Amino acid sequence: MDVSGSSVLVTGAASGLGAATAKRFAAAGAQVFGIDLQPSIDKAEKVGGVTLLAADVTSEVDVQAAIDTITDGGAPLRVAVNCAGVGWASRILGKEGPHDLDLFRKIIDINLIGTFNVMRLAANQIQKESTVNDDEGRGVIINTASVAAFEGQIGQIAYAASKGGVHSMTISAARDLARAGIRVNTIAPGTIETPMLAGITEEFQKTLSAAIPFPQRLGKPDEYAQLAEFIVTHDYLNGETIRMDGALRMAPR
Numbered sequence: 125m126d127v128s129g130s131s132v133l134v135t136g137a138a139s140g141l142g143a144a145t146a147k148r149f150a151a152a153g154a155q156v157f158g159i160d161l162q163p164s165i166d167k168a169e170k171v172g173g174v175t176l177l178a179a180d181v182t183s184e185v186d187v188q189a190a191i192d193t194i195t196d197g198g199a200p201l202r203v204a205v206n207c208a209g210v211g212w213a214s215r216i217l218g219k220e221g222p223h224d225l226d227l228f229r230k231i232i233d234i235n236l237i238g239t240f241n242v243m244r245l246a247a248n249q250i251q252k253e254s255t256v257n258d259d260e261g262r263g264v265i266i267n268t269a270s271v272a273a274f275e276g277q278i279g280q281i282a283y284a285a286s287k288g289g290v291h292s293m294t295i296s297a298a299r300d301l302a303r304a305g306i307r308v309n310t311i312a313p314g315t316i317e318t319p320m321l322a323g324i325t326e327e328f329q330k331t332l333s334a335a336i337p338f339p340q341r342l343g344k345p346d347e348y349a350q351l352a353e354f355i356v357t358h359d360y361l362n363g364e365t366i367r368m369d370g371a372l373r374m375a376p377r
Contacts, residue, residue: 125256125264125356128153131199133191135181135242136208137174138164140318141268144345145205145352146174152353155199159190160208181208181238187245200253202263204246205352206239209268209286213279228282235286239267243297243308251304257359262305264356267294269312269365275374287312291365298363307362309355314369316343337371 132149136142137158146158150173159179160168168176177193179186194201210231216223243265250263269290276284290310297308315332333341351368355361 125202125261125359127203127353127356129155129199130202131155131157131194131197132203132205133194133201133242133246134158134205134207135238136160136206137176138168140207141313141316141345141348142205142207143168143171144349145207147171148346148349148353149203149205150174154203155197157190157194157197159187181206181242182233184241184245187242191245191249195249201246201249202253202256203266203356204242204250204263205266205268206242206290207268208238208242209235211283214282215279216281223281228285231282232286232289235283236289239290240293243267243293247301247304247306250306251301255305259359260305261307261359263307265297265301265306265308266352266355267297267308267310269310271312271314271367271369271372271374273312273365274367277374278377294365295363302362307359309361309363310365311348311351311355312365312367312369313348314343314367314372316345316348318345335372335375336369339370341370343368343370 127149132154134142134146137146138160146156150156156174158174158176162178165176165178177190179190214223253262255262267290270287272280272284273287273291294310
């Protein structure tokens with residue numbers, strides 16, 4: 125599917141994976157709308173072809189308002205890419221007692237429920253658009269899991285649960301949305317140079333890189349964006365979670 129002349133929705137678009145993805149689709153000729161929280165938007169780099177909208181992915185009202193803004197722009201919504209997420213760490217039993225239940229709920233709320241919220245509302249709009257190819261396809265949704273969905277490390281119980289949920293939704297979502305002509309795929313990144321890793325020392329970065337078989341380095345946000353663009357253009361790719369991790373298999377810690 126060609127995105128030129130279409131609208132693309134990207135969540136978490138003010139930085140990291142989302143910013144790289146928004147920039148790449150804009151370069152491909154799409155009209156890109158990125159949603160993020162206002163404080164993040166205030167610090168974001170301005171990119172031509174990308175309009176940033178303040179919205180909380182867990183809010184039905186916020187996300188629907190963003191989609192309404194997209195449809196008012198005139199270009200049909202064809203693609204939604206869910207990049208928004210958090211990665212706070214805590215063990216089930218820590219030095220200060222059991223895992224905070226509200227923290228667990230918050231991570232699930234943003235990473236899993238937020239992804240589902242955007243997916244369902246974006247799909248509702250995409251199904252209203254005309255078909256674009258002989259397969260009667262209308263659009264594509266890409267969600268973001270993590271290698272933690274498969275090998276959650278110590279302290280990643282909530283994060284792993286949320287990303288495992290995103291992975292598990294993939295095939296069900298693809299089957300649910302098949303009749304609407306919407307493909308659904310998920311990317312499971314490994315260790316990527318994003319703001320989630322901001323503040324770690326160069327020495328620790330080298331330690332992380334050493335655990336990756338090949339290429340022995342951290343992944344780049346634009347490599348995620350490149351894969352997202354490929355998924356959109358490959359019309360037979362559906363219901364799949366693709367690991368992007370340099371053959372990394374996470375150790376316990």
